[in-house]
Amino acid sequence: METSVDEIAEGIYRISTFVPEIAPPAGFTFNQFLVDAEEPLLFHTGMRSLFPAVSEAVGRVVPVDRLRWLTFGHVEADECGAMNQFLAAAPHAEVAHGLLGCLVSLNDLADRPPRPMADGETLDLGGKKVRRRVRNLNTPHVPHNWEARVLYEENTGTLLCGDLFTHVGNGPAVTENDLVEAALEAEEMFRQTSCLTAAVETMRSLAKLAPHTLAVMHGSSFRGDCAGALRSLADGLAVRFSPEAEFVARPSILTGGAATES
Numbered sequence: 001m002e003t004s005v006d007e008i009a010e011g012i013y014r015i016s017t018f019v020p021e022i023a024p025p026a027g028f029t030f031n032q033f034l035v036d037a038e039e040p041l042l043f044h045t046g047m048r049s050l051f052p053a054v055s056e057a058v059g060r061v062v063p064v065d066r067l068r069w070l071t072f073g074h075v076e077a078d079e080c081g082a083m084n085q086f087l088a089a090a091p092h093a094e095v096a097h098g099l100l101g102c103l104v105s106l107n108d109l110a111d112r113p114p115r116p117m118a119d120g121e122t123l124d125l126g127g128k129k130v131r132r133r134v135r136n137l138n139t140p141h142v143p144h145n146w147e148a149r150v151l152y153e154e155n156t157g158t159l160l161c162g163d164l165f166t167h168v169g170n171g172p173a174v175t176e177n178d179l180v181e182a183a184l185e186a187e188e189m190f191r192q193t194s195c196l197t198a199a200v201e202t203m204r205s206l207a208k209l210a211p212h213t214l215a216v217m218h219g220s221s222f223r224g225d226c227a228g229a230l231r232s233l234a235d236g237l238a239v240r241f242s243p244e245a246e247f248v249a250r251p252s253i254l255t256g257g258a259a260t261e262s
Contacts, residue, residue: 001017001018001019001053002017002018003015003016003017003050003053003054003056003057004016004017004057004173005057005060005061006173006174008033008158008173008174008213008215008221008223009153009156009157009158009212009213009215009223010130010155010156011035011036011037011130011132011155011156012033012034012035012036012153012156012158012213012215013033013034013036013061014031014032014033014173014174014215014221015031015032015033015034015054015057015058016029016030016031016032016173017029017030017031017046017050017053017054018170020170023168023186023189026168026169026170027168027169027170028168028169028218029169029170029218029219030044030046030047030050030078030217030218031044031215031216031217031218031219031221032044032045032046032054032057032058033160033215034058034061034062035125035132035134035153036061036062037125037126037127037130037132038125038126038127038128038132039068039069039124039125039126040062040066040067040068040069040125041067041068041069041070041071041123041125041134042058042067042069042070042071042086043071043072043073043151043160043215044072044073044078044079044080044162044217045070045072045079045080045081045082045083045085045086046078046081046082047077047078047081047082048077048081048082048085049081050081050082051082051085051086054082055082055085055086055089064086064089064090065089065090065091065092066090066092067086067089067090067092067093068090068092068093068094068125069093069094069095069096069123069125070083070086070087070090070093070094070095070096071095071096071097071134071151071160072097072162073148073149073150073160073161073162073163073217074101074144074145074147074148074149074162074163075101075105075106075109075145075147076145078217079162079217080095080109083095083109083110084109084110084111087110087111087112088111093112094112094113094114094115095110095112095114095115096114096115096117096123096136097114097115097116097117097147097149098116098117098118098119098136098138098147098149099116099117099118100138100140100146100147101114101147101149102114102115102116103116104146104147105147117136118136119136119137119138120135120136120137121135121136122134122135122136122154123135123136130155131155132153132154132155133153133154133155134151134152134153134154134160135151135152135154136149136151137149137150137151137152137206139202139206140198141194141198141199142164142193142194142198142199142202142203143162143163143164143166143192143193143194143199144163144192144193144194145194148162150162150164150206152209152211156212156213157209157210157211157212157213158211158212158213158214158215159206159209159211159213159214159215159226160215161206161214161215161216161217162217163192163217163218164183164203164214164216164230164233165179165180165183165214165216165219165222165229165233166183166186166187166190166192166216166217166218166219167179167182167183167185167186167216167218167219167220168182168185168186168189168218168219169182169219171219171220172220173220173221174213174220174221174222174223175220175221175222175223176222176223176224178229179214179216179219179220179222179229180229180232180233180236181236182219183219183233183236184233184236184237184240186218186219187237187240187241188240193237196237196238196241196242199234199237200234200235200237200238201234203230203231203233203234203237204230204231204234206230207226207227207228207230207231207234208227209227210226210227211226211227212226213226214226214229214230
């Protein structure tokens with residue numbers, strides 16, 4: 001496995017590790033996003049096993065011990081498995097997450113008390129030339145987990161959207177090609193999105209931000225008509241996987257079904 005670092009928007013770096021054994025033959029990427037600021041922020045930590053590679057990659061941009069904020073979309077191993085390893089390596093770092101995630105998980109899991117954030121609250125990362133702020137947006141159950149949330153970096157218009165738009169393969173760091181069909185095909189395989197109706201409405205709401213870049217955790221990030229992509233994914237989910245009862249009855253790749261079954 002190799003871990004690469006690419007700047008996908010001004011001062012925002014994608015740290016990506018490709019794992020060919022997952023979803024073969026295409027393989028799968030695990031991505032973290034580093035916001036270089038006066039108070040550097042890391043969105044996703046990766047699993048504990050990835051800490052050596054991810055921390056080395058972070059160090060190519062900023063010293064690991066300078067990290068100020070550790071954040072992620074929801075509580076899963078690939079999102080925050082290395083959280084406590086980063087807390088140990090960065091003595092001034094704090095975990096920042098939505099209030100619900102802190103109450104149900106992180107107050108217990110994190111080695112230092114996390115900083116709870118309200119829906120719509122911003123975190124000021126500082127900066128003399130370019131002042132960076134990230135806004136917390138709660139997205140319960142979207143794409144999954146009760147405590148799910150995304151972050152919006154206001155200066156560059158980058159939506160750190162976690163597992164939304166997940167797709168397989170080892171594509172470029174950032175693309176202007178359509179991601180919607182690839183994301184729908186991955187949904188057919190993994191069945192990761194819960195509460196379809198809530199997901200569709202949440203994505204349409206996120207489209208109103210009109211972000212310039214989508215920082216996708218699994219797969220290529222996207223630069224282009226991000227609002228249109230969010231609306232198209234919402235429409236595609238609604239059309240392809242409704243009514244939900246019929247979709248749930250179809251076997252997924254995780255239960256031994258073929259990804260192309262209908």
